[in-house]
Amino acid sequence: MNRRGFLKLSIKGAAGIAFAKGLDEIFRPRQGLAAVKPVRWGFLVDTYKCIGCGFCVRACKLENEIPYEANVSRTWVERYVITKDGRVFADAPKEARNGFTTNRVDLGMGRYQDIKGEYIDKAFFVPKLCNQCDKPPCVQVCPVGATYQTADGVVLVDRKWCIGCGYCIMACPYGMRFFHPVHQVAEKCNFCYHRITKGMKPACVQACPTGARKIGNIKDAQDPVANIIMTQRVSIHKPEYGTNPQVYFIGLSEEVR
Amino acid sequence: MHVLRPLYVVLGLVAIILAARPLIVPKDFGIYERGYMFGWYRKANEEDWKNFKVKYQGRDYCQDCHGEQFQLLRTSAHTIIECENCHGPALDHPSDPQKLLIDRGRELCLRCHTALPYPTSKRAEIKGIDADAHNPGLECSGCHDPHRASKPT
Numbered sequence: 359m360n361r362r363g364f365l366k367l368s369i370k371g372a373a374g375i376a377f378a379k380g381l382d383e384i385f386r387p388r389q390g391l392a393a394v395k396p397v398r399w400g401f402l403v404d405t406y407k408c409i410g411c412g413f414c415v416r417a418c419k420l421e422n423e424i425p426y427e428a429n430v431s432r433t434w435v436e437r438y439v440i441t442k443d444g445r446v447f448a449d450a451p452k453e454a455r456n457g458f459t460t461n462r463v464d465l466g467m468g469r470y471q472d473i474k475g476e477y478i479d480k481a482f483f484v485p486k487l488c489n490q491c492d493k494p495p496c497v498q499v500c501p502v503g504a505t506y507q508t509a510d511g512v513v514l515v516d517r518k519w520c521i522g523c524g525y526c527i528m529a530c531p532y533g534m535r536f537f538h539p540v541h542q543v544a545e546k547c548n549f550c551y552h553r554i555t556k557g558m559k560p561a562c563v564q565a566c567p568t569g570a571r572k573i574g575n576i577k578d579a580q581d582p583v584a585n586i587i588m589t590q591r592v593s594i595h596k597p598e599y600g601t602n603p604q605v606y607f608i609g610l611s612e613e614v615r
Numbered sequence: 616m617h618v619l620r621p622l623y624v625v626l627g628l629v630a631i632i633l634a635a636r637p638l639i640v641p642k643d644f645g646i647y648e649r650g651y652m653f654g655w656y657r658k659a660n661e662e663d664w665k666n667f668k669v670k671y672q673g674r675d676y677c678q679d680c681h682g683e684q685f686q687l688l689r690t691s692a693h694t695i696i697e698c699e700n701c702h703g704p705a706l707d708h709p710s711d712p713q714k715l716l717i718d719r720g721r722e723l724c725l726r727c728h729t730a731l732p733y734p735t736s737k738r739a740e741i742k743g744i745d746a747d748a749h750n751p752g753l754e755c756s757g758c759h760d761p762h763r764a765s766k767p768t
Contacts, residue, residue: 409738411726413700420704421670439733457726459746475732482736497653506656509648516660552667561671567695567727568737 397510398604399549400576402583402592403485405609407570410435410483412457417565419455421550423540430536431455432547433487433562438613439463441477446613458483484614485571487562488513488534488547489595489603496526496535496546505544511604512551517543531599549573576604670704673697677705684762693764701761721746724755 359367418433419426434453440446449464462470494513497505504519505526515526520543527535527544538545550560554573558564563571574583586592592606595614643658677698678685688694699705701723702715730743750758758767 406735407737409727409736409741410731413697413726417671417700417704422667456722457729458731459722459725459729461729461731478732478734480735481731481733483733483738494653503644503655503657506647506660507649507653508661514660514664516657517663519657519660548664551664553669555665556669558669558673564671564673565697565700567697567700569695 395575396577397575398577399490399511399554400574400583400587401487401490401549401605402572402574402586403487403605403607404570404572405482405484405607407568408435408483408485409568409570410437410454410458411567412454413565413567414485414562414571415453415455417561418547418550421553421561424545425539426455428539429453430539430545432534432545433485436484436486436614437463437481438484438611439473439481440479440611440613441473442479443477444479447471447473448613448615480611482609482611484607484610485562486532486534487605488549489532489601489605490549492602492604493600495529495531495599495601499525499529501525508551512549512554513546514548514551515544515546517541520544531596531601532603668706670706671697671699672705672708673699680709687762691762691764693761719754719756721753721755724761 412435415431415434418424419431422432424431429452431453434450434455435458436448436450437454437458438446438448447463447465449466451458451464461474462472465471490512492511494507497507497513500506501523502519502521504516504521505513506516507513522537522543524537524544527537530546535544535546537543550558550562553560560571560573563573572583572586574581574587576584576587578584579588586608587606590608592608593610594603594606595610596603641657641659644656645658647654647656647658674685674697681698685698688696688698702717705715706712708715725744725746727738727741728743729746731738733739755761759765
């Protein structure tokens with residue numbers, strides 16, 4: 359290589375490096391990658407705020423086309439009444455789709471118990487919905503791959519693929535799944551996947567007047583709901599099952615199952 | 616070699632299954648982000664769920680046309696209640712349905728305003744009535760304006 363050739367090659371090389379650097383400055387591929395933030399939906403229920411109006415259940419059933427008069431629901435509200443002599447009463451009449459409009463607790467089998475205020479030690483409402491477990495046992499048992507977990511952690515049911523065997527309904531430790539009376543397949547809460555993926559809130563969260571139900575992205579440290587879950591005292595249902603629920607509760611009592 | 620005949624039958628069945636499998640199983644059925652244990656499914660179903668019809672549109676949807684009632688509600692204690700909780704899901708209103716069915720029943724108000732003496736719940740802080748004693752059979756909205764959350768005038 360002579361002197362002229364060496365200089366030419368050096369200039370070409372320098373120009374090439376500058377060009378590549380310029381492209382990187384303009385398009386910033388690394389920034390583009392960082393813009394795709396990881397999403398993991400988490401739910402927060404504040405049982406102190408719940409007033410048992412049942413608007414969440416009503417909104418859920420209408421939004422997700424669950425037959426209103428059928429006694430099945432993706433979400434429901436439980437009432438717990440603990441009397442001064444230590445007895446625990448719990449009920450959820452008609453999944454609380456019409457709210458709690460009487461102080462008579464439904465004992466089942468057509469029996470009711472009227473409990474006056476002076477006998478009550480504590481009484482509260484607990485809204486329940488699918489925990490969207492990080493390790494969902496309902497998904498593990500599906501023999502046909504009809505139920506699955508998406509990348510953002512929501513467990514969905516493929517209505518075309520489900521054969522209706524009911525294994526998943528038995529496998530859920532929380533009893534969240536049921537058989538859809540119209541579609542004849544397994545059915546469950548999916549955090550209103552059609553709404554959260556459009557930037558809307560789930561129907562139950564929107565309908566709640568007191569803010570007892572909240573949803574957020576727990577992978578985002580700036581998210582207010584994620585912040586509460588990370589920094590405050592929250593609990594989950596049945597941690598002994600190792601399912602890692604992603605629905606967190608404020609003010610759970612030991613009576614709540 | 617008659618002992619090998621069952622083997623040929625089995626091999627034939629395996630060949631038929633392998634040949635039929637691509638025709639029956641959708642192309643997008645496979646293992647995705649959550650691995651074989653939790654993420655073995657038909658990918659197109661995610662889109663099916665995303666395309667599910669939204670029915671509850673939220674109060675911002677009502678605000679543009681019904682601004683007067685919206686402003687009235689904003690100044691009352693009932694501002695925490697979504698319009699659609701009483702007026703029903705908006706769907707594609709005003710085109711479909713053209714009119715929403717308003718729930719004026721006592722039962723709707725009693726969801727919150729039945730007096731329940733529950734000390735560790737926010738319910739106890741809400742003004743409540745005994746539905747059997749307080750004007751039974753009458754519509755609440757006959758005396759109370761739900762948009763103002765007011766006492767009878």
